[in-house]
Amino acid sequence: MKQLFLRFEHWTTSVSMIIACIMMALASGLGVHQIFTRFIIESPAEWTEVLIRFSLIWMVFLGIPTAFRQGAMVSVDMLYRISGERMRRILDSIVAIAALTLCCIILWWGWDYANRGSVQSMIGLEGVSMFWAYLAMPVGAMFSIIGIIGFWLDPQRMELDTAQ
Amino acid sequence: MSFVMLFTMLLCFALTISVAVSIGLSAIVGIQLANAHMLISVKEMFNSINKFPLAAIPFFILAGNLMETGGISRRLIEFSKSIVGSVQGGLPMTCVLTCMIFAAVSGSSVATTFAIGAILIPALIKHGYPRTWATALQATSAELGVIIPPSIPMILFGVSAEVSIGEMFVAGVGPGLLIGFALMLFVWLYSKYKGWGKNDGDGRLSFGKASLQAGWALLMPVIVLGGIYGGVFTPTEAAAVAVFYSFIIGTLIYREIGFKDLYNILRKSVISSAVIMFIIANAGLFAFLITRAGVPAAIGQWLEQVLQSPIYFLLGINIALFIIGMFIETGAAIIVLAPILVPVAIHFGIDPIHFGMVMVVNLALGMVTPPFGVNLFAACTVAKISLDRVVKDLIPFIGVILACLMLISYVPEISLTLRDLVYNK
Numbered sequence: 009m010k011q012l013f014l015r016f017e018h019w020t021t022s023v024s025m026i027i028a029c030i031m032m033a034l035a036s037g038l039g040v041h042q043i044f045t046r047f048i049i050e051s052p053a054e055w056t057e058v059l060i061r062f063s064l065i066w067m068v069f070l071g072i073p074t075a076f077r078q079g080a081m082v083s084v085d086m087l088y089r090i091s092g093e094r095m096r097r098i099l100d101s102i103v104a105i106a107a108l109t110l111c112c113i114i115l116w117w118g119w120d121y122a123n124r125g126s127v128q129s130m131i132g133l134e135g136v137s138m139f140w141a142y143l144a145m146p147v148g149a150m151f152s153i154i155g156i157i158g159f160w161l162d163p164q165r166m167e168l169d170t171a172q
Numbered sequence: 173m174s175f176v177m178l179f180t181m182l183l184c185f186a187l188t189i190s191v192a193v194s195i196g197l198s199a200i201v202g203i204q205l206a207n208a209h210m211l212i213s214v215k216e217m218f219n220s221i222n223k224f225p226l227a228a229i230p231f232f233i234l235a236g237n238l239m240e241t242g243g244i245s246r247r248l249i250e251f252s253k254s255i256v257g258s259v260q261g262g263l264p265m266t267c268v269l270t271c272m273i274f275a276a277v278s279g280s281s282v283a284t285t286f287a288i289g290a291i292l293i294p295a296l297i298k299h300g301y302p303r304t305w306a307t308a309l310q311a312t313s314a315e316l317g318v319i320i321p322p323s324i325p326m327i328l329f330g331v332s333a334e335v336s337i338g339e340m341f342v343a344g345v346g347p348g349l350l351i352g353f354a355l356m357l358f359v360w361l362y363s364k365y366k367g368w369g370k371n372d373g374d375g376r377l378s379f380g381k382a383s384l385q386a387g388w389a390l391l392m393p394v395i396v397l398g399g400i401y402g403g404v405f406t407p408t409e410a411a412a413v414a415v416f417y418s419f420i421i422g423t424l425i426y427r428e429i430g431f432k433d434l435y436n437i438l439r440k441s442v443i444s445s446a447v448i449m450f451i452i453a454n455a456g457l458f459a460f461l462i463t464r465a466g467v468p469a470a471i472g473q474w475l476e477q478v479l480q481s482p483i484y485f486l487l488g489i490n491i492a493l494f495i496i497g498m499f500i501e502t503g504a505a506i507i508v509l510a511p512i513l514v515p516v517a518i519h520f521g522i523d524p525i526h527f528g529m530v531m532v533v534n535l536a537l538g539m540v541t542p543p544f545g546v547n548l549f550a551a552c553t554v555a556k557i558s559l560d561r562v563v564k565d566l567i568p569f570i571g572v573i574l575a576c577l578m579l580i581s582y583v584p585e586i587s588l589t590l591r592d593l594v595y596n597k
Contacts, residue, residue, distance in 0.1 A: 035230070043405065043409050074446075075447050083188050084186070085188045086188075117210050145214055
C-alpha cells in the first residue's frame with residue numbers, strides 16, 4: 009500500500025515538476041521575446057508581461073509540491089538538529105500536518121476563488137478568463153497534498169541543495 | 173489579534189515547520205480572529221506574487237544556475253587569483269574577491285557559497301588554513317551575494333517599500349565594495365599575523381590570460397547593470413537578458429552545458445524560486461492582515477516617540493534587525509518589516525534607499541548568524557564540518573561586517589553618492 013502510494017506520488021510530483029520547468033522556460037523565452045519586439049521590431053507586445061506573470065505563478069505552485077516532497081522548504085530547524093530519532097519522527101508529523109492544513113485551505117478557497125474569477129478576463133490579454141490564472145493555486149495545492157503525504161511516509165531533507 | 177498571529181508564527185518556527193507554512197498558518201489564524209472571509213487568504217497570496225518586478229527573482233536564480241554549471245566559478249577564481257593572489261594571505265583574499273564578482277552575476281548568496289566554496293575551501297585547507305576559519309571566511313564573503321547587485325532582497329525591498337529597484341541596485345555598489353575591501357584587508361592582516369599562506373601565489377595565471385578566460389563572464393554584469401542604469405531595460409527584462417546571455421555562454425561558447433544538464437538546471441531553479449516565491453506569497457498575506465489591523469501605524473508612532481532622533485532610530489533598528497535576522501528568513505523579514513519601517517525612516521528624514529541598504533546589509537548578516545543562517549549551513553555542508561565548531565572563528569568576521577554596517581548606517585553617502593550621480597538627484 010505504502011509503496012503503491014509512493015509510486016503514485018512520485019508520478020504526480022514529477023508531472024507537476026515537468027510542467028513547472030516548462031513554465032519557467034516559457035517565461036524566460038517570453039522575457040527575451042518582449043525585449044526583441046521592443047528593440048528590433050519596435051512594436052512592443054502587450055501580452056508578454058501578463059503571460060510572464062501568470063506562467064511564473066503556475067511555476068511557483070507547481071514547483072512547491074517537489075519542495076514539500078524533498079523537505080526543501082526553508083525552516084528554522086534548530087530543534088530538529090538537537091532531537092533524537094523518535095522526536096524527529098514526531099516533528100516530521102507536525103510539519104506534515106501543518107503543511108497539509110495550509111494546502112487544504114489553499115485547495116478549497118483557491119478553487120472557490122478561481123470559479124469566481126471565471127467572469128473576469130485578463131487585463132492585457134482579453135478573451136482569456138482569470139479562471140486559468142487562479143487555477144494554479146488549487147491545482148498546486150492538490151499536488152502538494154500528495155507530495156506532503158509522500159514526505160511523511162518517506163522523509164527527505166534537501167533544504168540546502170536549492171536554498172538561496 | 174496581532175499578538176496571537178505573532179505567537180502562532182513563532183511557535184510554528186520553533187516546531188521546525190517551514191517558514192512559508194508558519195507565516196501562512198498564522199495569517200489564517202489572523203483571518204479567523206478578525207472574522208474576515210477566508211477568501212482573502214488566496215486572494216492576497218495571489219496578489220503578492222502577481223507583480224512583474226518579482227519576475228526578476230526566478231530569472232536571476234535561473235541565470236545564476238546556468239552560469240554556475242557553465243563553468244564560470246573556476247574562471248572567476250583564476251581571474252581573482254591573478255589580481256590579489258600574489259601576496260601572503262592571497263588565497264583568502266581571492267575568496268572574497270571572487271565572491272564579489274560572482275555576486276555581480278548572481279543574486280544569491282547560498283549559490284555563491286556552493287559554487288565558490290566547493291573549490292576554494294579545499295584549496296584553503298590544502299594551503300594550511302584551518303578548516304573552521306576557511307568555512308567562516310566563505311560563509312561571510314558569500315554574503316556579498318545579496319549586497320552587490322543584482323540582489324533578491326533588494327528586489328523584495330523595492331517591491332514592498334515601493335521604491336525603484338534600479339536605484340536600490342546602484343546604491344548597493346558602494347556598501348558592497350566597502351564590505352568587500354574591508355574583508356580583504358582583514359584576511360590579509362590576519363593571515364600575516366597568524367603566519368598563514370606564505371605560498372598562496374603558487375600556480376597563478378597571468379592577469380591577461382585569466383581575464384581573457386573569464387571575459388565572457390565578466391561582461392555579464394556590465395550588460396545587466398549597464399542596461400538597467402542606462403534605462404534600456406527594466407530590472408525584470410535585464411534578468412531575462414541575463415538568462416539568455418548565460419544560456420548562450422554555457423551552451424555555445426564555453427560548451428559546458430549539455431542538453432541533459434538543462435533539465436537539472438531548470439529543476440533546481442524552479443525549486444529555489446518556488447520556495448522563495450511561496451514565502452513571498454504567505455508573507456504578503458501576513459503583511460496585508462497586519463496593515464489592515466493598523467499595526468504598522470501603531471508601531472511607527474511608538475517608534476517615533478521612543479527613538480526620538482534618526483541616530484537612535486538607526487541604532488535601535490539595527491539591533492532589532494540583527495536579532496530578527498538570527499531567526500527569520502531574509503525575504504520574509506523584508507516583506508513584513510519594510511512597509512512598517514520605511515514610513516518611520518522617512519519621518520526621521522532618512523532616504524528610503526539608504527534605509528533599504530541598511531536593512532539588506534543587516535539582514536544579510538542574519539544569513540551567517542546562528543541558529544538560523546542558511547549561508548552558514550551551506551558553508552558547513554561544503555566544508556563537511558559541524559556548525560558549532562565554526563562559531564568561534566566566525567565572530568571576528570561578523571565584527572568586520574558590523575563595523576561596515578555602522579558606517580553604512582551613519583554615512584548615507586556610501587550608498588547614495590553613486591545613486592545621486594546616476595539618477596541626477
